[in-house]
Amino acid sequence: MLxxxxxxxxxxxxxxxxxxxxxxxxxxxxxxxxxxxxxxLREAVRTTDSPAxxxxxxxxxxxxxxxxxxxxxxxxxxxxxxxxAPDASGDPTGNGPRYALEGYRGPHPARPGGPAGSDxxxxxxxxxGTAHETPALHRLLERLAVTAQDAQDTDGSAPPDGTGPxxxxxxxxxxxxEDALPERDVRRALAYGGTLSPGRRxxxxxxxxxxxxxxxxxxxxxxxGSTRLALLSGHPAAPAVRADAVRALLADLEHLTGExxxxxxxxxxxxxxxxxxxxxxQRELQQRERELSEEAAIVELLQEVGSGLAAELxxxxxxxxxxxxxxRLAGAAFGAFFYNVLGETGESYLLYVISGVDRSAFDKFxxxxxxxxxxxxxxxxxxxxxxxxxxxxxxxxxxxxxxxxEGHLPVRSYLAVPVMARGTVLGGFFFGHPDPGVFTERHExxxxxxxxxxxxxxQNAQTYRQEREAAMELQRHLLPRLPRVDGIASTxxxxxxxxxxxxxxxxxxxxxxADGALALVVGDAMxxxxxxxxxxxxxxxxxxxxxxxxLAPAEVLEQLSVLLDDIAPGSIATCVYAVxxxxxxxxxxxxxxxxxxxxxxxxxxxxxxxxxxxxPLGVGRRPYQEQDVALPPGSRLLLYTDGLxxxxxxxxxxGLRLLRELVAGPVGEIEADCxxxxxxxxxxxxxxxxxxxxxxxPEDAAQQAAVAREYAPVSxxxxxxxxxxxxxxxxxxxxxxxxxxxLIADEMVANAVRHARTPLRVELRRSGERVVLEVTDSxxxxxxxxxxxxxxxxxxxxxxxxxxxTRWGTRPIDGGKVVWAEVKAS
Amino acid sequence: MTTPPAPDGPRxxxxxxxxxxxxxxxxGPTLSLASHRGPHHAIVTVDGAIDYHTAPQLLGHLSTPxxxxxxxxxxxxxxxxFCDSSALGAFVEIQRRRSAAGHRFALTxxxxxxxxxxxxxxxxxxxxxxxxxxxxxxxxxx
Numbered sequence: 027m028l029x030x031x032x033x034x035x036x037x038x039x040x041x042x043x044x045x046x047x048x049x050x051x052x053x054x055x056x057x058x059x060x061x062x063x064x065x066x067l068r069e070a071v072r073t074t075d076s077p078a079x080x081x082x083x084x085x086x087x088x089x090x091x092x093x094x095x096x097x098x099x100x101x102x103x104x105x106x107x108x109x110x111a112p113d114a115s116g117d118p119t120g121n122g123p124r125y126a127l128e129g130y131r132g133p134h135p136a137r138p139g140g141p142a143g144s145d146x147x148x149x150x151x152x153x154x155g156t157a158h159e160t161p162a163l164h165r166l167l168e169r170l171a172v173t174a175q176d177a178q179d180t181d182g183s184a185p186p187d188g189t190g191p192x193x194x195x196x197x198x199x200x201x202x203x204e205d206a207l208p209e210r211d212v213r214r215a216l217a218y219g220g221t222l223s224p225g226r227r228x229x230x231x232x233x234x235x236x237x238x239x240x241x242x243x244x245x246x247x248x249x250x251g252s253t254r255l256a257l258l259s260g261h262p263a264a265p266a267v268r269a270d271a272v273r274a275l276l277a278d279l280e281h282l283t284g285e286x287x288x289x290x291x292x293x294x295x296x297x298x299x300x301x302x303x304x305x306x307x308q309r310e311l312q313q314r315e316r317e318l319s320e321e322a323a324i325v326e327l328l329q330e331v332g333s334g335l336a337a338e339l340x341x342x343x344x345x346x347x348x349x350x351x352x353x354r355l356a357g358a359a360f361g362a363f364f365y366n367v368l369g370e371t372g373e374s375y376l377l378y379v380i381s382g383v384d385r386s387a388f389d390k391f392x393x394x395x396x397x398x399x400x401x402x403x404x405x406x407x408x409x410x411x412x413x414x415x416x417x418x419x420x421x422x423x424x425x426x427x428x429x430x431x432e433g434h435l436p437v438r439s440y441l442a443v444p445v446m447a448r449g450t451v452l453g454g455f456f457f458g459h460p461d462p463g464v465f466t467e468r469h470e471x472x473x474x475x476x477x478x479x480x481x482x483x484x485q486n487a488q489t490y491r492q493e494r495e496a497a498m499e500l501q502r503h504l505l506p507r508l509p510r511v512d513g514i515a516s517t518x519x520x521x522x523x524x525x526x527x528x529x530x531x532x533x534x535x536x537x538x539x540a541d542g543a544l545a546l547v548v549g550d551a552m553x554x555x556x557x558x559x560x561x562x563x564x565x566x567x568x569x570x571x572x573x574x575x576x577l578a579p580a581e582v583l584e585q586l587s588v589l590l591d592d593i594a595p596g597s598i599a600t601c602v603y604a605v606x607x608x609x610x611x612x613x614x615x616x617x618x619x620x621x622x623x624x625x626x627x628x629x630x631x632x633x634x635x636x637x638x639x640x641x642p643l644g645v646g647r648r649p650y651q652e653q654d655v656a657l658p659p660g661s662r663l664l665l666y667t668d669g670l671x672x673x674x675x676x677x678x679x680x681g682l683r684l685l686r687e688l689v690a691g692p693v694g695e696i697e698a699d700c701x702x703x704x705x706x707x708x709x710x711x712x713x714x715x716x717x718x719x720x721x722x723x724p725e726d727a728a729q730q731a732a733v734a735r736e737y738a739p740v741s742x743x744x745x746x747x748x749x750x751x752x753x754x755x756x757x758x759x760x761x762x763x764x765x766x767x768x769l770i771a772d773e774m775v776a777n778a779v780r781h782a783r784t785p786l787r788v789e790l791r792r793s794g795e796r797v798v799l800e801v802t803d804s805x806x807x808x809x810x811x812x813x814x815x816x817x818x819x820x821x822x823x824x825x826x827x828x829x830x831x832t833r834w835g836t837r838p839i840d841g842g843k844v845v846w847a848e849v850k851a852s
Numbered sequence: 853m854t855t856p857p858a859p860d861g862p863r864x865x866x867x868x869x870x871x872x873x874x875x876x877x878x879x880g881p882t883l884s885l886a887s888h889r890g891p892h893h894a895i896v897t898v899d900g901a902i903d904y905h906t907a908p909q910l911l912g913h914l915s916t917p918x919x920x921x922x923x924x925x926x927x928x929x930x931x932x933x934f935c936d937s938s939a940l941g942a943f944v945e946i947q948r949r950r951s952a953a954g955h956r957f958a959l960t961x962x963x964x965x966x967x968x969x970x971x972x973x974x975x976x977x978x979x980x981x982x983x984x985x986x987x988x989x990x991x992x993x994x
Contacts, residue, residue, distance in 0.1 A: 741905040742880030748903070748934070765965055772936045776904035822937035822973050829972050 064252035080260030081128030089131035103132030105152035191220030191250035251275030358457035365453030415440035439464035530715030531558030628660030669714035795851035902939035930961030
């Protein structure tokens with residue numbers, strides 16, 4: 027780009043050059059081009075003194091300034107004609123009006139005044155002449171009707187009064203100037219014309235090389251007006267004519283501008299409405315997008331929660347997991363899940379879990395009832411979602427609280443969703459928030475989804491529990507209760523794996539022998555399920571037979587190994603077989619690939635009996651070696667399977683070390699010892715079955731005593747059992763423990779009568795300064811410790827036992843359970 | 853249920869008959885209940901052990917319209933040497949019913965063993981306890 031100093035001659039020249047070099051792209055001719063082009067046109071002829079000069083300047087101007095899209099000339103030729111109308115008397119020549127080509131620009135020099143075709147070798151594109159002399163030109167101009175006196179508009183280019191100039195745009199027909207075309211690419215004609223002055227008309231023909239946009243004709247009406255004025259400037263026309271031309275031009279300009287403005291207005295309006303439409307579409311699109319991503323998020327969340335719930339088979343963990351997830355998804359301050367469980371005798375209990383706040387925030391309130399607010403949920407009638415439950419018409423109608431009880435956490439936003447399966451209400455989710463308007467439709471949908479998945483998971487857990495109970499039932503039948511032996515306190519445990527349905531192959535046995543000795547057995551048939559259980563049953567039966575034959579421990583194991591090869595080739599089992607001779611205070615044992623028993627001597631030190639461990643059973647006839655160890659009164663002996671010491675994430679050596687520490691630690695009543703060791707080592711997380719056989723040889727048999735009585739499940743059993751305990755304790759010289767033991771017996775028997783409703787057995791055992799009360803019933807439902815609030819009725823029984831007893835617990839047995847409590851003197 | 857093996861310890865020489873199949877337990881002990889009516893109060897003296905077996909008897913005795921309508925009810929436990937959780941439940945229930953009806957309630961003469969259970973269950977702060985009937989009357993003078 028050239029730079030010029032302001033005010034310098036070259037700057038001024040440049041500006042002038044730019045102003046004079048006016049160029050308009052005819053292929054993109056618009057309103058602004060029209061106005062500027064007209065003004066330039068009039069300017070271009072300002073200093074002319076004759077009509078002919080003016081016409082030539084007009085032709086030059088149009089030829090030079092109208093360009094194509096690439097700055098080439100838009101026109102192949104431009105001609106400016108002046109037509110003198112025939113006299114009123116008629117046409118003197120008979121050829122109609124003669125067209126005088128006053129101005130011309132084109133490829134061939136024009137010969138103004140000369141007839142067309144006079145130089146056959148070099149024909150001008152446009153020439154003067156009559157219809158006879160220049161027939162092609164006349165045909166074109168007639169067709170375009172720009173010279174007719176009453177040229178009527180047909181394409182909207184005429185002014186309102188119908189008397190102004192006419193403008194036509196048309197593709198050229200084959201017979202119109204076809205041979206005279208200056209260049210082959212000229213295909214269109216733009217022609218305009220009208221009255222110049224009374225009796226004279228003018229016409230301008232532009233032979234164009236460019237396509238002309240729609241509306242060009244209308245735009246050229248003002249060019250036509252300017253052309254007329256320009257022609258008149260070199261013409262001695264009367265001022266009236268000039269004034270008329272100016273008025274006409276102004277009217278055309280006004281008309282055109284107005285038209286264009288209206289068009290623009292329409293376009294603007296259309297654009298606006300299009301923009302509005304676009305915005306609306308965009309909003310809709312965004313809304314839809316939000317909905318979709320919301321949808322995706324909901325599905326994702328639900329899948330996450332669902333897979334978590336589906337994996338949970340333990341009912342307590344399941345409901346807590348469900349209420350935690352749902353409370354989080356609902357954005358609630360706290361949530362609760364109420365669910366029904368079926369008790370042993372068919373009655374249903376309503377239980378609940380809480381999330382978001384401590385359970386103690388609700389413990390002081392009674393269970394909710396079917397108030398108007400709760401009823402839809404408890405009866406499974408549908409979801410209740412309230413922006414503000416305190417403003418809900420259903421709120422506050424039911425006695426005694428008429429709303430939330432005093433001290434209840436504040437709730438405004440409320441959402442409750444029933445959990446249903448096949449038309450049965452399994453439970454209900456309840457959510458609260460102290461602010462109003464927290465729970466949205468989205469929350470409702472999410473929680474409804476969680477409720478559906480919870481329903482499925484609850485049913486799964488139920489099915490699982492039933493299967494597991496069936497497996498345990500099978501196991502119980504395979505492991506009948508061990509007999510009691512004089513002078514020996516013994517107990518056993520069998521716990522199936524915490525997360526496994528199949529019955530295992532673990533077993534223990536205690537077999538009184540003919541000579542007053544006692545055989546002790548623990549074993550583990552490898553594998554799970556019915557096959558392992560069947561193998562175990564056969565080994566156990568065979569073992570009992572060999573024991574009765576009086577075989578030595580090593581012989582028993584050898585025979586069992588052969589037998590196992592026989593009945594289940596390829597099967598493996600481990601086993602400990604021991605014989606306790608109470609008269610000699612000796613224990614003889616042989617071990618077949620099993621974890622060694624632990625012995626605690628009267629001094630309290632514990633050791634594993636792990637010398638001479640032989641191969642497991644099932645590898646053919648193998649000789650086994652025996653150990654012979656002392657087991658005097660005051661000793662304890664524990665036989666167990668690997669489930670007790672094995673735990674995921676803990677080496678078995680660590681488990682064995684812990685076990686020896688426990689056995690060497692403080693011990694007491696054998697049932698209590700078993701339970702506390704199980705808690706310490708397995709804590710309900712054992713991956714394998716656990717079997718235990720535990721013996722105690724009391725030091726002073728005289729300090730050992732027991733009484734037992736059986737009762738029907740009637741209330742009269744309670745005072746009678748209390749009376750039995752009171753008298754027995756006095757007989758035993760344990761007067762100082764009478765009150766505690768009476769209360770414990772009272773509560774435990776009352777509990778069994780109230781809940782188990784099966785025949786029950788009360789047994790009171792003494793071992794030195796230690797007394798154990800056992801109540802056996804036929805219900806497998808275990809008592810739970812519930813802390814009652816002072817103002818509440820009930821639930822204090824087990825609480826009192828817990829407060830008074832040194833230790834207490836329960837253990838399942840074949841066809842029922844034992845609840846026991848120990849009280850220690852001193 | 854399988855029959856448990858016989859216990860190896862000695863059985864008590866005497867005692868009520870066992871409840872075998874088809875057998876019946878004796879009805880069991882009952883409470884002695886004596887009521888004394890004053891102008892605005894009733895004193896019910898209990899004699900015996902209040903437990904799971906006898907608590908219904910006590911509740912039934914106190915549910916008569918005359919007893920329920922009296923402005924002040926005094927339950928004298930001076931001759932009660934044993935209470936279990938059922939007794940506590942009964943006391944709490946009586947207290948709740950009476951205060952709901954706008955009536956008062958008092959326990960008197962609570963023995964040491966019974967007081968220990970009330971304390972263990974934190975009911976001493978809930979139930980109105982008085983040493984004697986006279987004190988209860990004085991404290992509740994209309």
